[in-house]
Amino acid sequence: MATEDTPRGDDESSPFQARAEYEATTADVYQQMIESWMIAPMRVLWDDYRGRIGIIIVTIYVLMGTVGTLFIEVPSFNQGPALVGPFESLAYPLGTTSYGQDLLGLMVHSTPAMFKMxxxxxxxxxxxxxxxxxxxxYMGGNTDKILMTITDTMMSIPGLPLLLILAALIEPTNPWLIGIILNIQGWTGLARAIRSQVLPLRKKEYVEASKTMGQPTSSVLTKDVLPEMLPFITMGFMNGATGVIHASVGLYFLGILPFTNQNWGVVLNDAYRGSGALYNIDAAHWLLVPIVTITGMTFGLTLLAQAFDQVFNPRVRARHQARKRNKEDDDPRDGDDDGGVDSIANQLGD
Known part of the structure; x- marks a missing residue:
């Protein structure tokens, strides 16, 4: 028992002075962040067959737009014989156009601009x-009314006429700018979805606690509210990318966007106008190759979007964490420790 002369801090421990036996280093913190935000989601994605197929498909397209452009020759006129069929020649595995351009080269060298958009x-x-x-x-009141009025107004504007007007006025040639213009209305649906989720979320106990502690609004939104919106953000990103593919191909096919950048829609336009591929069986592959390429990219992104539902499902994440812990518990190097714990548990049971 401590006397009055005994210093409290030296001989008497306090629960408020308890310290962990292990102090995490900066490397441990970063390792935990990488495990939680990168490795664990990738495991969940890979275990889902839709995510596995989607990752493989998107990876193929990424390699096409990066490594493929280094090894495949840039397509040019009179590069080879006209209208070579697919798989008839090793030099032109997907065939050629009526201008003698290699269709594989057209698909590969169109991919970087498409990814930028x-x-x-x-x-x-x-x-x-x-x-x-x-x-x-989060703010509600007049701020909510003003922002939602702007959102609903943008949503009510017909999309195609708006794109036609913007394309005619700006005449964009930069793929980054084209991508922004093509998705000029894409944010409205996401804004509505996120607002509907934030309205009940702002009344949660941990959000109210952060506000009571004097946390600034920006901190509350980024640390307490934004993480709950990750499923909607991921789905919005996938849907936005898919929408840009469809819009760009359609506008390039119609000849509305300038033909300064090669695009899958440009190839479709050339096939339709250059040789009547809809009616000429010899040129059918000229039309089918870009259609299959567009469909494949859209299919891969759609599968990834569906698989991300599992990534943000807390039950699935918990199941994967449980599997990881079970594997660690089954490690033979920990056998002695487990045996000791089991023997103590048996003694307590007796």
Missing amino acids: MIAGAIFGNAMGVVVGLISG
Whole structure:
């Protein structure tokens, strides 16, 4: 028992002075972050057959747009014989156009510009939707009314006429700018969805606690509210990228966007106008190759979007964490420790 002369801090321990026997280093913190935000989601994705197929498909397209452009020759006129069928020649595995261009080269060298448009459009749409949805749902009042009025007005404007007007006025040639223009309305649906989720979320106990502790609004939104919106943000990104693919191909096919950048829609336009591929069986592959390429990219993104539902499902994440712990518990190097624990448990049971 401590006397009055005994210093409290030296001989008497306090629960408020308890310290863990192990102190996490900076490397441990980063390792935990990588495990939680990268490795664990990838495990969940890979275990889902839709995520596995989607990852493989998207990876093939990424390799096409990066490594493929280094090894496959840039297509040019009179590069080979006209209208060579697919798989008839090793030099032109997907065939050629009536201009003698290699269709495989056209698909590969069109992919980088397509990815730039997809990334720019998806990021722009997500950023606008997240900012407007978070602020509108969290602030409420007149701020909510003003932002939702702007959102509904943008949503009510017919999409195709708006794109036609913007394309005619701006005449964009930069793929990054084209992607933003093509997804100029893509943020409205996401903003509405996020607002509807933030409205009940702002009344949660941990959000109220953060506000009571004097946390700034930006901190509450980014740390307490935004993590709950990750499923909507991911789905919005995938949907935005898919929408940019369809819009760009359609506008290039119609000849509305300038033909300065090679695009899968440009190939479709050339096939339709250059040789009447809809009616000429010899040129059918000229039309089918870009259609299959577009369908494959869309299919891969759709599968990834569906698989991400599992990534943000807390039950699935918990099941994967349980499997990891079971594997660690079954490690033979820990056999002695487990045996000791089991023997103590048996003694307590007796």
